[in-house]
């Protein structure tokens with residue numbers, strides 16, 4: 070569940086080698102063995118291991134030896150002349166060479182030909198040992214050619230640590246990347262394969278314990294998991310009453326449907342009371358569980374709430390968001406979810422107005438781009454940086470929506486949400502998320518917890534709606550209906 074950057078990994082490798090006195094070649098041999106096991110699980114008759122010049126390549130040479138011992142017809146294609154290899158990569162090559170592993174120097178077409186020849190005997194697997202955490206620039210020349218060749222042949226591809234071309238820290242793709250079937254990550258999954266676009270290249274990620282000692286602290290990113298919220302959410306005993314679970318205020322503007330979704334979602338996520346107020350509140354049709362306040366003035370309607378949701382369906386009333394936040398703070402209301410059009414009043418074109426208190430901003434990539442003054446394509450290529458920048462500059466928790474939603478805090482902590490699928494790619498699901506996050510904030514969770522648990526529940530509800538109704542037919546209302554089942558899944562994983 071931990072997600073590490075290249076820099077963190079380098080420091081852990083260094084500690085293990087220097088302080089714990091485990092020689093690097095021992096770690097790499099464990100890595101080679103773990104990758105060989107992953108290759109064998111594809112039941113190939115032959116394997117082609119493609120090695121680069123660094124330690125990722127060293128893992129590849131050692132893996133080739135283990136595959137040979139397992140009776141697989143293995144050959145290495147190397148991008149550099151082994152005579153020029155340095156340090157541990159040189160030793161790894163010698164070990165493989167002494168064991169009789171066959172190898173040849175890369176030339177364009179060689180991977181394709183070697184795989185085609187091997188396919189005569191049965192299933193073939195390719196091992197990507199070209200670049201790991203050391204990738205530092207776009208792939209060009211033979212590195213680009215070999216990646217294209219690997220991606221064109223029909224074979225299972227097992228990537229060592231990260232697929233070549235994926236930046237292990239950021240998930241950016243350096244021009245092109247190996248499309249892996251399986252990625253075997255050493256010691257911990259790299260942040261770059263947890264978030265998009267990197268995640269789309271990694272296939273199934275397995276983590277191998279190769280004996281690296283890791284220092285785990287707040288600086289380490291992780292996947293959101295229910296166990297993180299044990300004791301904070303989900304337990305209710307006989308002595309609790311509606312006042313124990315807070316009141317959330319949902320601001321209603323001109324588009325009432327969005328506010329209705331947010332209000333229902335907030336109720337299903339367990340808040341003690343959902344209050345709607347603002348201009349559109351009185352005219353709307355609300356479920357009987359929703360309390361409608363007659364005040365059209367948002368701060369006055371929500372003065373006794375613990376949290377607010379500002380954004381869903383506000384439309385052209387969103388320009389008042391900033392004044393509302395100030396007035397709410399004066400009444401002691403300093404937590405909430407800010408979404409949709411209201412986000413523009415926190416930031417636009419890179420100009421930020423910081424938000425004080427426990428607030429969660431929930432932009433989708435287009436809204437994030439508008440806030441930062443970036444292109445949407447830049448936000449999608451560098452999602453971690455985008456989320457971090459919004460959090461740091463706004464002083465609020467940023468939740469950047471999309472597959473593998475990223476949650477960042479102003480002080481640099483990071484979570485990646487593992488739940489959710491294409492069922493959520495429909496209008497209104499963002500309003501549902503804002504309602505859930507507001508509900509959790511009103512129940513007392515801090516902004517980081519509310520954002521990460523909110524994304525988790527919302528994502529799981531989306532998956533469940535897709536399973537019940539197909540990803541094509543599932544709507545935002547269906548996601549609301551599945552929230553109780555998402556909550557059951559949450560409670561079950563705490564057992």
Ligand SMILES: NC(=O)C1=CN([C@@H]2O[C@H](COP(=O)(O)OP(=O)(O)OC[C@H]3O[C@@H](n4cnc5c(N)ncnc54)[C@H](OP(=O)(O)O)[C@@H]3O)[C@@H](O)[C@H]2O)[C@@H](O)CC1
Nearest residue numbers: 082093100123124125200201202203204205206207208230
């Ligand atoms: N350290 C340890 O003890 C352990 C390490 N382990 C393993 O080692 C991996 C990290 O190894 P690493 O640091 O040697 O980096 P790696 O990814 O092999 O790159 C090598 C060199 O490639 C180059 N290069 C960069 N970009 C390029 C490009 N676009 N196109 C062409 N070349 C490019 C660049 O050198 P440059 O050309 O810039 O001089 C870079 O230094 C890690 O992922 C894991 O698998 C684990 O098994 C556990 C123990």
Ligand SMILES: [K+]
Nearest residue numbers: 197200229233
């Ligand atoms: K690799």
